[in-house]
Structure formats: C-alpha cells, structure tokens
Amino acid sequence: MANVPRDLKYTREHEWAKQEGDRVRVGITAYAQEQLGDVVFVELPKVGAKVTAAKTFGVVESVKAVSDLFAPISGEVVEVNGELGQKPEIVNQDPYGKGWMLVVKPSGKGEWDQLLTAQQYEELIAQGGH
Amino acid sequence: MASRYIANTPDEQKRMLGAIGSGSIEDLLVKIPPKARLARPLGLTPALAETDLIRHMTALAARNAHADSHVSFLGAGSYDHYIPSPINHLILRGEFFTAYTPYQPEASQGTLRSIYEYQTMIAELTGMDVANASIYDGASSLAEAALMAHSVTDRREIVLSRAVHPLYKRVTATYCEGPGVRLRDVPAPEGVTDLAAARQVVNATTAALVVQTPNFYGCLEDVAAAAEIAHAAGALLVVVADPVNLGVLEGPGKLGADIVVGEGQGLGVPLDFGGPNLGVFAAKNELVRRMPGRLVGATVDHDGKRGFVLTLQTREQHIRRAKATSNICTNVALCALMATIYLATLGRRGLVKVGELSTAKAHYAASRLTKVPGVSLRFTAPFFKEFALKLPKAPERVLPRLARQGFLAGVPLKTFDRALADCLLVAVTEKRTKAEIDAFAAALEKAVA
Amino acid sequence: MADAYDKLIFELSSPGRVGWSLPEADVPEADVHKLLPAKHLRRDAPDLPEVSEFDVVRHYSRLSRMNYGVDTHFYPLGSCTMKYNPKLNEDVARLAGFAKVHPLAPEASAQGALQLMHELAWDLAEIAGMDAVSLQPAAGAQGELAGVLMIRAYHHSRGEKRTKVLVPDSAHGTNPASTAIAGYEVVEVKSLPNGEVDVDALARTLDTDVAAFMITVPNTLGMFEPRIIEITELCHAKGVQVYMDGANLNAILGITRPGDLGFDVCHFNLHKTFTTPHGGGGPGAGPVGVKAHLEPFLPVPVVTKDGDEYALDWKRPRSIGKLQAFWGNFGMLVRAYTYIRTMGPDGLRSVSDNAILNANYIMKRLERDYDVAVPGPCMHECVLSARRQKRLGVTATDIAKRLLDLGFYAPSTYFPLIVEEALMIEPTETEAKETLDAFCDAMIQIAREAETNAAVIHDAPVTTPVRRLDQTKAAREPNLKWTRRG
Numbered sequence A: 001m002a003n004v005p006r007d008l009k010y011t012r013e014h015e016w017a018k019q020e021g022d023r024v025r026v027g028i029t030a031y032a033q034e035q036l037g038d039v040v041f042v043e044l045p046k047v048g049a050k051v052t053a054a055k056t057f058g059v060v061e062s063v064k065a066v067s068d069l070f071a072p073i074s075g076e077v078v079e080v081n082g083e084l085g086q087k088p089e090i091v092n093q094d095p096y097g098k099g100w101m102l103v104v105k106p107s108g109k110g111e112w113d114q115l116l117t118a119q120q121y122e123e124l125i126a127q128g129g130h
Numbered sequence B: 001m002a003s004r005y006i007a008n009t010p011d012e013q014k015r016m017l018g019a020i021g022s023g024s025i026e027d028l029l030v031k032i033p034p035k036a037r038l039a040r041p042l043g044l045t046p047a048l049a050e051t052d053l054i055r056h057m058t059a060l061a062a063r064n065a066h067a068d069s070h071v072s073f074l075g076a077g078s079y080d081h082y083i084p085s086p087i088n089h090l091i092l093r094g095e096f097f098t099a100y101t102p103y104q105p106e107a108s109q110g111t112l113r114s115i116y117e118y119q120t121m122i123a124e125l126t127g128m129d130v131a132n133a134s135i136y137d138g139a140s141s142l143a144e145a146a147l148m149a150h151s152v153t154d155r156r157e158i159v160l161s162r163a164v165h166p167l168y169k170r171v172t173a174t175y176c177e178g179p180g181v182r183l184r185d186v187p188a189p190e191g192v193t194d195l196a197a198a199r200q201v202v203n204a205t206t207a208a209l210v211v212q213t214p215n216f217y218g219c220l221e222d223v224a225a226a227a228e229i230a231h232a233a234g235a236l237l238v239v240v241a242d243p244v245n246l247g248v249l250e251g252p253g254k255l256g257a258d259i260v261v262g263e264g265q266g267l268g269v270p271l272d273f274g275g276p277n278l279g280v281f282a283a284k285n286e287l288v289r290r291m292p293g294r295l296v297g298a299t300v301d302h303d304g305k306r307g308f309v310l311t312l313q314t315r316e317q318h319i320r321r322a323k324a325t326s327n328i329c330t331n332v333a334l335c336a337l338m339a340t341i342y343l344a345t346l347g348r349r350g351l352v353k354v355g356e357l358s359t360a361k362a363h364y365a366a367s368r369l370t371k372v373p374g375v376s377l378r379f380t381a382p383f384f385k386e387f388a389l390k391l392p393k394a395p396e397r398v399l400p401r402l403a404r405q406g407f408l409a410g411v412p413l414k415t416f417d418r419a420l421a422d423c424l425l426v427a428v429t430e431k432r433t434k435a436e437i438d439a440f441a442a443a444l445e446k447a448v449a
Numbered sequence C: 001m002a003d004a005y006d007k008l009i010f011e012l013s014s015p016g017r018v019g020w021s022l023p024e025a026d027v028p029e030a031d032v033h034k035l036l037p038a039k040h041l042r043r044d045a046p047d048l049p050e051v052s053e054f055d056v057v058r059h060y061s062r063l064s065r066m067n068y069g070v071d072t073h074f075y076p077l078g079s080c081t082m083k084y085n086p087k088l089n090e091d092v093a094r095l096a097g098f099a100k101v102h103p104l105a106p107e108a109s110a111q112g113a114l115q116l117m118h119e120l121a122w123d124l125a126e127i128a129g130m131d132a133v134s135l136q137p138a139a140g141a142q143g144e145l146a147g148v149l150m151i152r153a154y155h156h157s158r159g160e161k162r163t164k165v166l167v168p169d170s171a172h173g174t175n176p177a178s179t180a181i182a183g184y185e186v187v188e189v190k191s192l193p194n195g196e197v198d199v200d201a202l203a204r205t206l207d208t209d210v211a212a213f214m215i216t217v218p219n220t221l222g223m224f225e226p227r228i229i230e231i232t233e234l235c236h237a238k239g240v241q242v243y244m245d246g247a248n249l250n251a252i253l254g255i256t257r258p259g260d261l262g263f264d265v266c267h268f269n270l271h272k273t274f275t276t277p278h279g280g281g282g283p284g285a286g287p288v289g290v291k292a293h294l295e296p297f298l299p300v301p302v303v304t305k306d307g308d309e310y311a312l313d314w315k316r317p318r319s320i321g322k323l324q325a326f327w328g329n330f331g332m333l334v335r336a337y338t339y340i341r342t343m344g345p346d347g348l349r350s351v352s353d354n355a356i357l358n359a360n361y362i363m364k365r366l367e368r369d370y371d372v373a374v375p376g377p378c379m380h381e382c383v384l385s386a387r388r389q390k391r392l393g394v395t396a397t398d399i400a401k402r403l404l405d406l407g408f409y410a411p412s413t414y415f416p417l418i419v420e421e422a423l424m425i426e427p428t429e430t431e432a433k434e435t436l437d438a439f440c441d442a443m444i445q446i447a448r449e450a451e452t453n454a455a456v457i458h459d460a461p462v463t464t465p466v467r468r469l470d471q472t473k474a475a476r477e478p479n480l481k482w483t484r485r486g
C-alpha cells in the first residue's frame, strides 16, 4: 500500500496539498507516481500564473502515459520546482518531499475543506483509484 | 482459381476448419447480419495473369511523358534530380521494405538507426536542433508547422508570403480550418516577399510568419530580415526550404528560423507523379515537445550497448489521442531512408556539387532563354535553380508544340496567379546539359515566333 | 548469434572519399559565388559523411539485417495487415512512365497516370459501396481528417453547427486526433465489455450537437459489429453522419460493403488491404470514399473522364481544399491498382475468406493457453489478453519480446486500450498453415514458460542485435541526433 502521510490533504486525481503558513505546497502522491512508472517529464506553470481548483495546471509524463495535473486549490503560483525540469525522477524518488511541484498562494475560501483527508484518500486508492 | 498470394489449399482449409470446429468459412461469418451481406460478386475487372497484367501496365505507362522520354524543365516543388543507383537496391531489401513502424525496437534497429541518421542529416542541413522522422510531404509539413506555431504561441493567425508555394498554402488552409486559425497574406509583387508589408501585417496576434526560400518563383528571400520581423512581434518564423539546395544555401536555422519545413523529394525520391514525397520537419530544441511525428532517440540496452528507440511518444496520437500534437501515424519512412542513403552517398562534397551545378545551369539557361526575342525574366531578384520566364505568346499555345518536340518546357503560372498568365516557371537541375538547354532555347524561339 | 554491428554512417566517414558521380560543369560560369549574393550562401560545407559507394551499400545492407520484415519473418502485428507485398507491384511501379512522371506534366501527356487513378477510384468505390473516392490522402490518418472535414462542410452547408464527434474507447488513436484537428470536440463512448457498441447508450448520446459517429468495422477486437445497420440508421435519424475507419477492410472484401451498411464516409489503407509495402513506417495511401451527398466536398482536384480523355477538375467551389501538394501517393496507387487487377473480384473475396480462416485457426489453437478478449468466431484478427500470464508476472510486453527470440515479430500490444494486456494478432491470408502452427507452438511454449521458467521470458530478447532498451533514459535525456565526439 502506498504511503499516504496523515498531515496532507488530497484530490481525487492524486495530488497532495500541504498547508505552510498562508501558502500551500502541491505535488503528486506516491500512489500516482507508482501508477505512472518512471516519470520522464513534468510541465509546470510559471511563477505568477493563476491556477484554479479542480482545473489542470500542468502535465506529468512517463514513457507511455500522460497525466494531467489538477490544482487542489485556486490561487497564484509563487514558487515552482525548477529542479524537476532536469531531474523528473525526483517525483518517483521523493514524491512528498523533493518532488514537490508548486507553491500556491490561495485566493479562494473553503476549498481546503473540500479536499480529501488522508483516510478518505486511502479509501479511494483501495478501490482502485477512481 | 488459386491465387499465388494465398497459401491455403482446399485441403488445408478443410483441416483448419476441422480444427476450429466449423463446417465452412461461411460458418465463421455468423455475426454478419444476412441483410448486410453483398449478394453478388464485386463488379471489378477479372483477374489478369502476370504476363497480361504487365502488358496492360506497360501500355498505361507508355501514355505518360516522363523524365527519360522528354527533356524536363518542370519544377514547382518536384524536381528531376540525380538518383544514385544504390538507393533503389537498398530500399528494396525486404527487411527495410516490408517492416512496419519500429514498435519493437529490438527487432527494428535497422530502421531506427537509419532514421536517427536521417534526423542528424536534416538537422545539419537546415541548421536546426532537431528533425523528426518525416511528415507526408512539404505541404502537409507546412500545415503541421502552422498548427504547431498556433499551439506554441496560443495565437490564431498565420501570415504567409504570397511567394510561398500556392498549393502548400491551400493545404495549410485545409488543416487550419478546424482549429479556426486564420491565414493572412503578404504580397510579393516583385517575386520576393514585400518585407515592409510584412512588418505591417505581423503583430501580436501572429503565431508565425512563413516564407519560402528559394520561393515558389525560384527567388531567394531575406530570411534574416523575416526572422527579425517575426521575432519582434513575438511570433515564430517558419521557413520552407528544399534540403537538396542546402549544400550551397545557408541553413535557415542559422538565419533565425524557429521551424524549417520542406519537400525532400529532391533527395533521391522518384517523381512518382507527385507522391509519395518526403515532408521535412525541423525545429529548435525548446519546441521539441510540441513537434508532430515520430522521433528516434539513442539510448542503451540492458547490457549498456548503444541502441535506438522511438521516443517522446507522449506527443503522439496513440498516447495523447485527441490532445496529440498531430494525427500522423504512418509517415513516409521509406522516403526518409532514400534521403538518408542519398545524403550518405552524396556526402559533404556531392551535395555542394549538386547545388553548384543546378545553380550554374539554371543561370546559363536563364541567360540563354532570354536571348530568344520577346522572352525575358519576369523578376529581377536573385534566383537559385528555378525562374519565371515571361513569354511573348500565351504559354498554353507554346507548351503542346514543345512537348511534341520532346521538351517539358515548364509550369505555366496562370493557374496559380492570373497576373502571371504570360509566364512559365522553368526549373533546371544538375541533370540538364548545355546541349539540352541550347536545343530547348532553339525550339522555344521557333515556338514563340 | 546477433549481428554485433554498431556503426552509424557518420562513423565510417573518411575525408576525401566519394560515393557519387556527377559531371563537370558544361556551362561557362559555374562559380556560385559569382552567381548568388554571399548572404544566401552557406559558409561551410554541410557536415555529411564522406564514404564510398560500397561503404554505403554495406552499411545499409547490414542495418537492414537488424530488422524483421514480412519478407523474413511472420509479422502478426494486429490492425496493420502485414501481408506479403508482391514483387510484381514493384516492377510495375518502377516503369519510367509511372516513376518518372512529373505531377505538373501537361494533362495530355499524363493520360495513362490519370486513367489509372480514375479506374482505381472507381474500383475502390465498388469495393466499399461508395459513390465517389478521393485518392489524395497520404495515409489513413489523413483520410480520416479529410472525411471528418467533409462531414463538417456538409453540416455547415445545411446551416448546422454541430460540435461533437463520438468515438468509441476502443478506437485507434488517430480517430480522436484527426477529429480534434477537424475542429470537433471528441466524445469518447464506452464500449460494451465484448467490444461492441452499446447501442442504448449511443441512442442516448446522439443529439443535434453530434456531427458524426466514427467507428471501425470490424472493430478493433476483430469482431463484426452485429447491430451495425441499426446503428447507422439510428445515427441518420438524428442527422448524424457515420464514418467507418477502414483499416480492417481486409476482413470484408466482397463479403459486405461499408456503403451498404449505411456509412457515409470510409477511408482505405492501401498499405494494409492492398499490399503496398509499409516501408518501416510509410509511405502509405489513405483514399477516402463518400456517398453522393458528400461528393461536392471532396478534396481538389478530382480526376474526371470525358469521353476518352482524363483531366484534373479544380472547379469545385465546395471542396474542403487540399491535403498534400499534389494528387496523392501515386506510387502507392500504382501498386494497389496492380494488386486489384492481379486478384480480380474472386481473388479479393478469397483474401478475406482466408484472412478470417487464419485468424480463427490461431484463436482456436491459443484459446486454452490465453484468455480471448471476446469469444469467436472472429474476423481477420483475434485479440487475446495476457491477464492470466500477468498474474504470474509476465506481461504482454514480455511475451512480445520472447516471441522475437523465437523468430517471430510481435503482435500489437496494449491496443485496443479496453483489453487488459492486449495481444492483437493478425495473421493475414498470405501466411501458410505451417507458419501459423509454428507461431502458435511458440505462443503455447511461452505460456508454459510463464508458469515454469519466467526468467527466460524476462531476459528476452537475447538473439536480437540489442537487448531490451532503456526507454526511460531515451525520454529523460533526449538524444535525437549524432554529434561528433571531442
């Protein structure tokens, strides 16, 4: 069973979100990277871009699959993990740590509470992830 | 009657049906509703034996004028260049000829290696970072470039010089119809793109400016100036170029092109009445993930040995489906192999020689033909191997007579541009001789008199 | 023993070697620097190899030996119809009166070429039950684009702005891709577990916003769609055009015709059904056939016949335009024409009969050792699932690689997407029973190995010029051209 840290929130599309003061850090889950296999490419927005909850903000690719990335919350991108451009494999190696993707300054209210808890997300992946 | 392309004998069919547990082939068709069945044989010509068929095909072929039966000055995107003999022998090796797209790379290293060589050669000639494994032809390559520029810049307008091949423009318009990408023109009244006009037309809605060099009229364009205009507006510069000329002419990438497309037929591919051709497509590195078509990359195998695979496939239809960068699947790999063998054979010095001879003979032809009274060059801009010739008599009255005398004199420009109804587009490759050109000039002189 | 050859042409280069023969200039001025302004000229000669003609011949001969082709190996790649490519077609296509004809030669001087095109279009129309055929599309995908654009032009001509095209989840990737380029929103429709169209679901999805329904017949599971006539009628009742992907036409020659089934458009893959060689990935040819109501929208020009004279008709104001610069992949058209004349109507019918027989024979022989995606009888190809083997740790890819070691090219894998661990096997009519038996023996051997000796499968291939390749490295660090070391 893939690792699902307790202190994070999740989307149904397998992104995680972590509250850091007034910012939210975003990445994909261990389960997601396992399903994809070796990540070969990550396409992320630029700093300053706006993202919208439940809308795509980028893509992550393995050799034979492409997966859209969905924003857990709406807001402005304030940091992007530039290292993934050169070393996409970090997403596989450390999805919750060095493999983070964005830091967002949230603009919406109430979106945070609609995200899945660790327990809800575990149930989702236990059913096959859909 | 038994067919030589089907192995099963009636006895074998019976044994196979027995193994399947069916009484007849008809029993295998149970899922087809009876009312869907064709109740009669197809209304086609009955089968011909090999000898009879050869007679029929030879008779059909005999009704066509061709580059061996006539002295040809036809060009406009399809050229009678020298084709070294080994190309045909090598492409006919069944392992190349009858293979599919290299989906199982371990059993397709021959194809993959040759494509990798092809990509290297095309990148070198065009002066670009990366080339793909091929698009259908020059025109559809341009169409793909237009769509790619649209997706890269998120802008909806493509500005094309009127000196770009009109049929390429037609194909681009067809591809741009669905996505709602608009085409705008820049005039080229003197045979080259009016760059001052281009500067007016290219703006913040322009995805790409497209120029061709040598252009449809054979004239050379100022690519560097076009690049500056495109880039100043944040647009891409797409250059249409014929790679067989690039032994002599500068690679458009060196002059600022972001995407180079073109027709590679001149690189050892037969005329074939216009197809199959070879769509060349090359781009800058930063655009590689938006490129259409297949790409071959080098990697290593399980033992660390060098090997080649199709790569960056997530761009393609079989993975990204409706969001793919292009719908292309089957391309023209065998024509790319012809081009690879051609460029290997011609090599560093041969390709230069082809360009030099074509230029020299074209310029000789231009000076010789304009000595015919009433005949002149339509444009004064520098040209490469092709030029527009103004005749004192309507080309359609001159051409049939010249054809009877063994000359395919050129392409009448009337169908492409009414303003050029009195012009003939004349192409001269390295295959033409001074004697042929002199004879053509003499015949033309009589025909227009 | 695998051939250990590991050269690229650039690595054979030796400065000064030549492989070409061109005459010296016979005109007075041959110096390009005097003829052309310097700013257009290349500063250095291009960095191309310098090799002898024999270097070229040996290099590419050796490269060819690193490939499997239909001529050398059974090539059961489903959906691709890897049948024998007749040698006669090649002789004919190389007649100077075909191969050396310029596309803009005066029509009066190209009557043989135009006649061939006119007759081929007519033959294809008869084979598919269509009213008109354009030979211009360069491959199946371009035929699809042309077909969908014609449907779009048709709706527009009637003042209808439909925005969606329905495509089953079992469809080939080009179907949604072509549809998207044609400007439509692609709506994926779920197939029934047996791969057939869910007719009730389809009926609910069809509305005035749907421009077309695009399906493959037989479908990509190798099965004939039993309710196809009902489906096309249902679509027409809602003003929806029906497109048939004709990639699987090899199954139905002389048996049934897309036009008679109610299809408005269908494309042909001449490189599948009509024996033009695949060439390592093309060229192909993808003519597109239409019913009369779509005829005004065909790509220009159309080859016409008036008395005994053939011509190119450009005056077609409602045409969707052009798809390639000239008239189509004529070289491929010559081969397909030669093939159709070789086979005649009875021969073509027996092509499909034997393609179906061969596929069913394979399915029968393998049904105990592999799961079949859908119970037979099948049409010209059968789809197996390696899900049983997957539980033992052996995937469809593993089976494909092991087949290479046993002397066969692999079936298509992971297509259609709706079948888990899909192995799509299309033997074609040109293969003999003993080849099919040898292939089935190999497949059964692999099924046994999966149970007892999976290592030999996971190690495969070991007889090919290279072993399994690192696809991840290739995608992470793209190396797309050769560069000189040092």
Ligand SMILES: Cc1ncc(COP(=O)(O)O)c(C=O)c1O
Binding pocket: B328, B329, B330, C079, C080, C139, C140, C141, C142, C172, C174, C175, C216, C220, C245, C247, C248, C269, C284, C286
């Ligand atoms: C079912 C199906 N549809 C469409 C295509 C696309 O045809 P092409 O490769 O000629 O563009 C293929 C072939 O690969 C196919 O198998």
